[in-house]
Amino acid sequence: MIRFATALFLGAAAALPARAEVDIQTVTSPDGVGAWLVEEHSLPFIALEIAFVGGTSLDVEGKRGAVNLMTGLLEEGSGALDSRGFARAKEALASSFSFSSDPEKVSISARFLTENFDASVALLRDAMQNPRFEEADIQRVRAQVISGLSFAAKDPNDIAGKTFASMAYGEHPYGTVAAGTPESVGALTRDDLVEAHRNVLVRDRVLVGAVGDITPEQLGSLLDLLLGDLPESGPMLPPKVEPQIEGGITVVEFDTPQSVALFGQRGISIDNDDYFAAVLLNQILGGGSFESRLMQEVREKRGLTYGVYSYLYSRDLADAFMGSVSSANDRIAEAVSVIKDQWRLAAENGVTEEELGNAKTFLTGAYPLRFDGNGTIAGILVGMQLIGLEPEYIKTRNEKVESVTLEDVKRVAGELMNPDGLHFVVVGKPEGLVAE
Known part of the structure; x- marks a missing residue:
């Protein structure tokens, strides 16, 4: 599927040795969600990588930057917990969650101890399925995004990348800045973020890699708990584009x-x-x-x-x-x-x-x-799936x-x-x- 940064991935992951202990199992949950698993029970620790294919390329027309801003708000409070409450709960569990987006995917990384399995998964589920999108948090994260865009506008490397992308891909999502512009981000509403969440976090575009102290049966149950209530599908992906690059x-x-x-x-x-x-x-x-x-x-x-x-x-x-x-x-x-x-x-x-x-x-x-x-x-398990x-x-x-x-x-x-x-x-x- 995804081809993003293939040279970097193949230059490292592709150069991996065929290590006998990396035994990849394919797992399908009771509800039909697939994942790749490497069992490793020597440490009471689990690493989980989740990717939703499409990423910022699924921004609605006129709402550039919505997926990026939405992703930045997933750990700013969910369910009954506000932003500080979510951070305290995560710290108490010694769990680590990170959320990011790019033109290819929205990525979610989770690391947690086996002894805190149930509580950590429940907290991650709330972040994925029940983000609060509080107005104060929206304004704070929006300001951070706009500040980053302003800084990038003065960075020669970013300017070169933006110019080349615009030349090569035009109005295609690959040709515009994934984080949007100060104007487009400034105009986003809470409803836009809810829509972005609904469009991107869907079951038929999810890829999962799990490694650690977890069995296939446990992973299957985890998948249905984390993903079961998400929409089955979302909008179509943008079409392929032939780069318009001339000497x-x-x-x-x-x-x-x-x-x-x-x-x-x-x-x-x-x-x-x-x-x-x-x-x-x-x-x-x-x-x-x-x-x-x-x-x-x-x-x-x-x-x-x-x-x-x-x-x-x-x-x-x-x-x-x-x-x-x-x-x-x-x-x-x-x-x-x-x-x-x-x-x-x-x-x-x-x-x-x-x-x-x-x-x-x-x-x-x-x-x-x-x-x-x-x-x-x-x-690496998710990266391999992403590039087919x-x-x-x-x-x-x-x-x-x-x-x-x-x-x-x-x-x-x-x-x-x-x-x-x-x-x-x-x-x-x-x-x-x-x-x-």
Whole structure:
């Protein structure tokens, strides 16, 4: 389903070892709600991750920011408890709940002790199903959101991201700010938040991952208790959108000694048979390693930046191949030129056997620390479901990486990479760089 930040997810979760103790079970509750479970009874602790697909993309027209604001209010009082009462109850149970949203999903994370299972689940259920949306809380959280939007309006990175998204996706939800604008957020009413809650938290778009001291039977009962009274379905998701990215340069004047550049072209879906070849290609080109071509050519050889990277931005409704770099105003033009050259070289010549071998070693051999712990694993379970993977993925992923050949990567580089379609959005006061 979701494709959001696939490069980041696959770069870590996908590089996980096939650990025998990660035995993923699929569970279906008596009422038909599905979930993935990893039982781990050595500690009296449970981690639960819940994702409602759609997220801020389900904002009603003219109500941009409603889902984001609604999500921020889920732990600001529910049922019989006001905001302070909810916080005290959570603290007394030594439970941890967090709520967040993005254009792909609304996420709910819960951590609680086995001995407080019933009380913690009851408290979480109230937060999900019976938020109070008190006017005082709405005004306070609204002010925080508007303050964040005002800060982002002065951040070069946020400006670059907003400009690129608007260019690529237009009026599609991907093309606008998920948190809304100060004007749209300021106009939201309590009824708008109730509507957002009703539209997003629905049973047929929920994905669940659970890890810890819990049995399949207990998880099934928990699912029906948490989700049973939520609406069965909600509004249709927005349609897929083809990024409107054409080669060129957009310059956004901003008074800063260093320019920020966000660049990108059309990408590749994770459903594509060549996706793993593209993952390896990106790792070699600019996947975050100091050994990547972009880091070597832009930073190490020329000293134009502290960091430059590329990533596959494959999402549920659109796919792009992106990257970012920052450099002094009088050097950003050279950095852009070098990136263009490396893009073209990769497209025309592919990669070397040594580069491919090193990339495979990294992706199959890196054992990310964030895989350790119940909470991390629960998040990975949901992440795998969100991007349409099967439970066996952890065990078979390395084989898929190893099966990619040098010829595969060269062919994909030629087909995917489009040097003439690469667009740069540069925010700052770049010297010698003309908007195209």
